Structure formats: C-alpha cells, structure tokens
Amino acid sequence: MGKDVKARFRDSGGLGVILIALGFIIFGTATSIHRTTDFIIFSIFVLGFDLLYGHMGRLSFGHMLFFGSGAYAAGLLVRYATPNPFLAILAGICGGALVGGILGPVAVRATGACFALINLAFNQVGYFLALVAFAKSTGGEDGLSLTFSSTPLLDITRPKVFFGFALFCLCLIYYLLKRLTSSPYGILLRTIRENETRAQFIGYNTYRYKWFTFVISSSISAFAGALATLNYGYVNPSFVDPTRNVEVIFAALIGGAGSLYGAVIGGFSYMVISNYLARYIPRWEMFLGFALLILVFKFREGIWGNVISVWKRRTQTGE
Amino acid sequence: MISTLIYGLTIGGILYIISIGLSLTFGSMRIVNFAHGMIYTTGAYILIAALPFLRHNFFAGIVVAILVVIPISFIIEKFIVRRLYGESIDYAIIATYAVLLIGVDLVKWIWGTSPIPLSDPVGKSVTFLSVQVPVYRLIIIAVSLAICAGLWVFFKKTIIGKIVIAGLQDREAVRSLGISVDRYFSIVFVLGSCLAALGGVLYSPITTVHPYMGFHILLISFAVVIVGGLGSLKGTTISAFALGMVMAITGRFWGPAAEAMVFAVMAIMLIFKPIEV
Numbered sequence: 396m397g398k399d400v401k402a403r404f405r406d407s408g409g410l411g412v413i414l415i416a417l418g419f420i421i422f423g424t425a426t427s428i429h430r431t432t433d434f435i436i437f438s439i440f441v442l443g444f445d446l447l448y449g450h451m452g453r454l455s456f457g458h459m460l461f462f463g464s465g466a467y468a469a470g471l472l473v474r475y476a477t478p479n480p481f482l483a484i485l486a487g488i489c490g491g492a493l494v495g496g497i498l499g500p501v502a503v504r505a506t507g508a509c510f511a512l513i514n515l516a517f518n519q520v521g522y523f524l525a526l527v528a529f530a531k532s533t534g535g536e537d538g539l540s541l542t543f544s545s546t547p548l549l550d551i552t553r554p555k556v557f558f559g560f561a562l563f564c565l566c567l568i569y570y571l572l573k574r575l576t577s578s579p580y581g582i583l584l585r586t587i588r589e590n591e592t593r594a595q596f597i598g599y600n601t602y603r604y605k606w607f608t609f610v611i612s613s614s615i616s617a618f619a620g621a622l623a624t625l626n627y628g629y630v631n632p633s634f635v636d637p638t639r640n641v642e643v644i645f646a647a648l649i650g651g652a653g654s655l656y657g658a659v660i661g662g663f664s665y666m667v668i669s670n671y672l673a674r675y676i677p678r679w680e681m682f683l684g685f686a687l688l689i690l691v692f693k694f695r696e697g698i699w700g701n702v703i704s705v706w707k708r709r710t711q712t713g714e
Numbered sequence: 715m716i717s718t719l720i721y722g723l724t725i726g727g728i729l730y731i732i733s734i735g736l737s738l739t740f741g742s743m744r745i746v747n748f749a750h751g752m753i754y755t756t757g758a759y760i761l762i763a764a765l766p767f768l769r770h771n772f773f774a775g776i777v778v779a780i781l782v783v784i785p786i787s788f789i790i791e792k793f794i795v796r797r798l799y800g801e802s803i804d805y806a807i808i809a810t811y812a813v814l815l816i817g818v819d820l821v822k823w824i825w826g827t828s829p830i831p832l833s834d835p836v837g838k839s840v841t842f843l844s845v846q847v848p849v850y851r852l853i854i855i856a857v858s859l860a861i862c863a864g865l866w867v868f869f870k871k872t873i874i875g876k877i878v879i880a881g882l883q884d885r886e887a888v889r890s891l892g893i894s895v896d897r898y899f900s901i902v903f904v905l906g907s908c909l910a911a912l913g914g915v916l917y918s919p920i921t922t923v924h925p926y927m928g929f930h931i932l933l934i935s936f937a938v939v940i941v942g943g944l945g946s947l948k949g950t951t952i953s954a955f956a957l958g959m960v961m962a963i964t965g966r967f968w969g970p971a972a973e974a975m976v977f978a979v980m981a982i983m984l985i986f987k988p989i990e991v
Contacts, residue, residue, distance in 0.1 A: 454804040456811075501984050507803035508746040509944075512936045513984065516977040519933055523974040638929065641815065644808060678823060684815035691809045692797065 408573030412566045415659055419562055422663075428558045429626075430670060435561045436622045438662030439568050441646045442655065443615030448644075449653030450576055451608050452588030453506065456640050457514030458616055460521040463635025465491040465617025467525060470539045470630035471532065478544040480551050484621045491617020494521075495610040503605040506591075518637040526632045538631025541624065551625065561622055565659075568615060572655055575611075584608060642669075645683060648690045651697025660699050716845040718962050724851045724920070726958025727858025730951060731913040732931060733938040734865065735906020737950040739795075739899075740939055741882050744803055747903075748810040749790050750910050750935070751928030752817030757783055757911025758918040758927065759821055762830055772835035779915050780908050787907030791900050799896060814928070821925045829924035854916050861909065862951060869947065878902050934961075934973060937980040 423431035444458050468490025469483035476482075502513050525533050533539065543552050551557045575581055586594040587601055594601050624630045633639070642665060650661020676682045690697075696704065732754060739747045760779040761772075768774040794813055798806040836850040869875035881888045881895045888895050914928070921927065938957055942949030957976050964975040 448804075452804075454807060456807065501981055505984070508740065508744060508807060509940060511804070511807050512746065512933075512940065513980075516933060516937060516980060520974045520977045523970065527970045528974075637933075638926070641811060648808070678819050680815045680819035680822075684812040684819065687808055687812035687815070688794070691805045691812070695805075 408570045411573060411656065412570055415569060416562055416566055418663075419565070423558060428554050432554070432558045432561050432626050433623075433670075434663055434666040435558075435565050436619050436626060437643075437646070437666050438659045439561075439565050439622065440616055440619035441643055441650070441658045441662035441665075442565075442568055442572060443612050443619060444643045445647045445652060445655075445658040445661075446572060446576075446608060446615065447612040448647055449658070450581065450584045450588065451605065453503070453605075454511045454644070455502075455514040455612075456511040456644070457516070457518030457637060458612075458643055459635055459637060459640050460514070460518040461491045461495060461613035461616035462620040462623070463521060463525065463632075464494045464613075465620030466624045466630045466634040467533060467620075468617070469621035469624045470541055473541045473543060473624075474539050475532070478542060479546065480543040480625055481546065483543070483625065484618065487621025487624070488614050488618050491620065492610055492614040494617075495613025496606075499606040499609040499613075503602065503609050515637060515640070518635065518640065522632060522635045522637055525635050534631070536632060538629055540629040542628070543625065557626065561626070564618070564622065568618070569655055569659065572615075576655065580604070641683065641687070645687060645690070647697075648687070649694075649697055651699035651701075651703075654699050654703075657697050657699035661697065664698065716843055717847065718966050719959075720847050720851055720855075721965070722959035722962030723855045723955065724958070725961050726955035727855050728913050728917045729931075729935060729938050729958050730858050730954035731861055731909050731916070733935040733942075733950050733954050734861075734947065735903075735909050736932075736935050737939045737942065737944075737947060738878070738882075738902050738906050741944050741946070744944075745795060745798060745806040746803070746810065746936070747795070748807065748932065749787075749794070749813040749817070750810075750907070751932035752814045753783055753787055753790075753907045753910045753928075754914035754931060755821055755925065755928035756786060756817060757914035758923045759825055760911075761915045761918065762825070762832065762923060776912065776915050779911050783907055783911040784904060787904050788900075790907075791903045795903065796896065796900065814932075818925050818928070825925075827925060829922040831922050832919045834919050850919065857912075857916065861912075865947070874898055874901060930973065934976050937976050941980055941983050 419431060419435055422434070440458075440462055443461075444455065447453050447455055447458075465487035469487035472486040473480075473483050498517055502510060502517070505513055526535060530536075545552045549556060549560065551560050576584070583594065583599060583604060586597075586599075587605065591601055620634060623634065646661040646665035647658060648661070649664050650659070651657030673679055694701075732750070736747060736750050739745050739750075757779045760782045761775045764775050764778040765772070768778070790813055794809055795806070798809060834848060834850050836848070836853065839846045839848045840852075841847075867875075869879050877888060877893055877895070877898045881898065885895055913931075917931070918927075934957070938954045939950060941957065942951070942953035957979065960975055960979055961972040965972040
C-alpha cells in the first residue's frame, strides 16, 4: 500500500516538482535570487523546446521566434494598454500560441532539416519585423523599457516574490508536461518520432497532433519569453535573435533530450556555464562550438541520460 | 528598371554559385551544411588578407582564396561531415552549426568584428540604354552563367558527374554497382565549398565583409534550395535567379525587407508544395 502511493506520487510528477523546487530554492539562496530567476525562466524555455525536439523528434532551429513573440506581446501590452503583469503574461502566451498556430501548418509538414530551416527562416523574418518593420511600436534596436504595476494579491514586482512565482510556473509547466507526456498522447508523440508512417498506418491523423504539439511548444516558449520580459523590465530584439537559437539546443542536448528532468538540468547547466564559466572563457562562441561537437559525437545522451544508464547498471548488478 | 534587372541577375548569380554546393550535399546526404556559410566567410577574409601581398590584384586573390579553402573543406568533410552520413539529420545540423560558430569566432579573433569595406575591383561602368551599369556586375553575371554551363558539362559529360547525379537519385543502386558513392560525394563537397568561397569573394565588393556575412547569405541559400526542390539542380538554378529578382525588386522599394521577402516567398511555396520528406 505504502509503496503503491509512493510509486503513484512519483509517476504523477509530484516527486519531480519537489526536487526541482528544492534545487532551485537552495541554489537561489546560495547565489543571487535575480539570477536564479533567470535560470528558472530559461529552464521553462528548454522544456517547451524539448517537447518538440526530444519528444516529437523535430529539431526547431527558430524557437527564439516564439520566445520573442511572447516577450514582445507582453511588452507591447504593458507599454500601450495596461501595466498589469498577469495580463502581460497572458498576452505573451496568447501571442506565442497565435504565431505557432499560424506557422504550424507550414512548418510541421516538413521533417528533419527542412523543419529546422523553415523555423530558422521564420525566425529571421520575425527578427526583421521586430527590428525594422515595426520599429515605431517595438522601439527598434533600443527595444522597450517597461514598468509593471504592483498587484495587491501577489506583488511580483518584488524580486523574491517573482522568484517564487517563476518557480511555481516552472513546477506547473513541469507537472503539466509530465502528465501530457505520460498520457496516450505522449506515447503517440514518441511514435511519431520513431516512425511516423506507422502512426499514420494505425489510423492517427499525425498532422493534427504535430500541429497541436507545435502550438503547445510555442506557447510554453512564449510563456518563458513573457516571464523574461517581466524579469528584465525591458524587451529588445535580442529576445528574437536567430543566432541565439543555439543556446536552447545546447541546453537540451547537454541535459539529455527527450526527458523532462533532462530539459530542466540542461537549462540549469547551460545557465551555470554561461553565467559563471563565461568569465574565464575568452572565446565564447568557439567554446560553444567545440562543446557542441563533443556533445554530438561523444555525449549524446546528455547528463540525465548518463545518470539514468549508470543507475540502471547499478540496479541490474545489484539484483 | 534596367538597373534592378541587372542587380537581380547579379544577386541571382551569387545565390546560384553558393546554393549549388548546398543543394548537392542537401540532396544527396540530406545533410544541412551550415559550414558552407563559414567557408563563404573564410573565402572573403582570405581575399582581404591576400590582397596586399598580390599588389591588389583581385583575380589572383580569388585564386588564393579558393586554394586556401580546399584543405579547410577537406578537413571539415573528413572529420565532421563524413562521420554524420547516415546518422540522424539533427546531429548533422548541430555539428555543422558548431563548425560555423567556431569559424565565425576564429574570423573575429583574427580580423576583428568591424565590417571591412572593399572597393569595386574594376571600377568602370558602361552605359546601357541610358543606365549606368558597373562592369563588375556584368562580370559576376557572366561568371555565374559560365559556372552554370561548366556544371552542366560536368554532370552530363564526365563520369564523376554522372556518378553523382545517379547517387542523388538512388544511392543504394549506385553502391550496388560497386562504386563508393561517399568518395565521389566528398569530391563534390569540396567542389561545392570552392564555389561557396568564390561566391563570397565575388559578393564582397558589393556588400561589406563582416564575420556574420555567411549566416545571412546561408539562410537565403537554404530558401533557394527549398524553393528549388531538394537535390534538384535545375530547380536550384531557376529558383536562385528568381529569388535574386525578388530580392532586387523588393530592395528597390524597401531595402531592409529584401531578405524577409525571400522567406515569405519560401513560405508561400511551402503552402502550395509542401515538402514531405
């Protein structure tokens, strides 16, 4: 009975939520709260990206577009309509879902390289729109600096409260994705990754599922973008910069693609490297390049994948 | 009107020279070669480095740039791309992108980040239907047409070209004839890289030389390859010149939108003719 409850707790994602929350709280109190909030937001972004890459097997090379559309939707709402931060987050999610919903039908029909490139091309267009075409409302290269109003119930303009709020969001996203990926729908996603023709043969309209997943992934990324806007208090074209896509890919790979823990660990590890190690690395892009080559050729399973395989070997020899 | 046409043909020619190498690796191995952009950038920078030693002889600079690029592309092919044949496409994208990152950073390390302007090497212009047309642009158009004809001969008349074309259509069948396709594809890879360097060198006097020049042109070249159809050399040729015209016409009305317009055309093409790979 006790074991049953424990297993059910673990399978429902409760254990993961507690571990993630504990880890980030300990790290946040040990270092700076503001920076750890940044880490949490990036982990949400990696979770959104990995739903598409790790679970459905579609590498998007333009996910900054969705991150940026969330950030800009939130920023524009705050600048021109209302300074309420919760409405800004809502606008961000809706913006990302809208962009994903419109671009999805074009993108998801392609696989592999074409999918990656189409997303990258869209990202380039989005960058152009934010930087040049709508420069009057987006502020062009300077971006928008924003002030949010404090809300009575939960004042997320205070750093500590916002840290807690972001952590709650991460746990919520983790929990929802955990439920989603362990449902029959999640199994279907993995089927599409492994063999899409077979999934179609069984009778699933894979196109609709792929579109749906695309929209969810873009909404989560946009959510992260809106949170990042709140955290920084500004939005500028670096939020949609297509050359920054490599960051989230790197994070998903180093953590281990295709698992939720892997995504969170990857997001965290990338941020640790870029925040603490970058000071000692004079040639940052070159470092990223060589690290990516090592990841691709020698370390494909990522941190979490290696932990799992070591653990499995342990338990198997133990039995 | 005439100047827009000339400009479109110039860009189309450059795009053709760059895209053909991409189209070959993309069509044969389904490998998206981001390193192509790095080769393109390298070619332009080698030219800049070599010019003072060659008494500013631009055409000797082109030869030097291509000669330097050959070993670089050979190393990339041998140590990165060849190990990815038959692997998941995603890893190939990431690995070649990593090569691009390393290359861009090396260029930044050696030459700095500030853009380097390059003057028109010919400097003369002819008056054609009362429009001033720089001779250099006409040379670019002529070179691209010559390469087009040269590649046509290469793929139709030489045995290497025939093997490559056959390999593009059915790789297994060619292998079953006892031909090691991979070796021929690596020759083609190096050839494509030389063309990328040539494109970079030819284009650099028209734009400026900066470390990220390869990234932008690469995206447009990918659009060319996707619009033209994967692995179709004829399609790549047509779409390169068509998209060059699109860029020129858009650029005439609103300069910054030229790149975005190419991707818009690509998206429209994809709606009507989706790629089901």
